[in-house]
Amino acid sequence: MNRVFPHRFYSAALATLAAFTCVLAQAAGPLESWNDGPSKQAIVDFVTKTTTAGSPDFVPPAERIATFDQDGTLWVEHPMYSFLMYALDRVPELAKAKPELKNVEPFKTVLSGNRKAIAKLTLPDLEKIIAATFTGMPVDDFNAEVSKWMASARDPRWKRPYTELVYQPMQEVLQYLRANGYKTYIVTGGGQDFVRVYSEAAYGIPPEQVVGTAGATKYGYGKDGKPFLTKEAKLLLNDNDAGKPEGIHLMIGRRPHAAFGNSTGDKQMLEYTKAGDGARLSLILLHDDAKREYAYGPATGLPDTKVGTFTQTLYDEAKKQGWIVVSMKDDWKRVFAFEE
Known part of the structure; x- marks a missing residue:
């Protein structure tokens, strides 16, 4: 018997299985962890009209930029960042x-x-x-x-690594956008170097596509003569509030067509995105599920918080400006990948 045959047969079987799985996923549709409703439909409609050739809202591939806050938008931020x-x-x-x-x-x-x-x-x-x-x-x-x-490190509530506390519905949004030619960026108030360490493994976002609060570095040489960079206690960019669109301009150079956030610190990024020409999507996540995650606002009468504050004023602006307000409780079938 040709000893190569089993290997080829196995490889062909894997390819067939992968193709079949892909067909099943396409048949099931995108955003499987989202409940059917206005929020899910708004995302699908946006992607469809901005990536369909001939559409009046078509966005050229080079301009397909989507930005995501991290804490409270892509993963858990309570009880502390x-x-x-x-x-x-x-x-x-x-x-x-x-x-x-x-x-x-x-x-x-x-x-x-x-x-x-x-x-x-x-x-x-x-x-x-x-x-x-x-x-x-x-x-x-x-x-x-x-x-x-x-x-x-383990989260104090779930006793799991922090990288397992990524929101599955948002992972699906990242994957859906990338599958349709969008480049996804993290734009976070957290430390830029900190997030870059795990962003690719956790979200599929490479370190060069992370914009965060950044400090200065100093170039020098070690005893062996090799050059290295030292982190200095000098702030270059506070990537919160107005710092987010400023950081986007500085490090990305294009206004996003889609932006995702969850708190007052994301307000200016969502405003900046929505103010652009053509089709734009600004989405803000409301944490209103105390059972599966946490409930905090104080928008819509939820408990007040200093971590990930979402005020009633911001909620009202979101509604007025046509941002998509996502209810974690109502719009998500599940929160984490490990849920049964």
């Missing part, structure tokens, strides 16, 4: 290298392990912690530390 969790977890290691921090606030509070006290830390306190744990080291060292943390 993941990059803050990383920063807090890094404080003990930082204190080993710099023992003087053990008696300096806010590091002293973090090292105490008192969760109530930690929860009361102010924004300036958190900024000090982020500056200390995100800077003063080679970029490669920082990337290695984030990778290590991502592999071991």
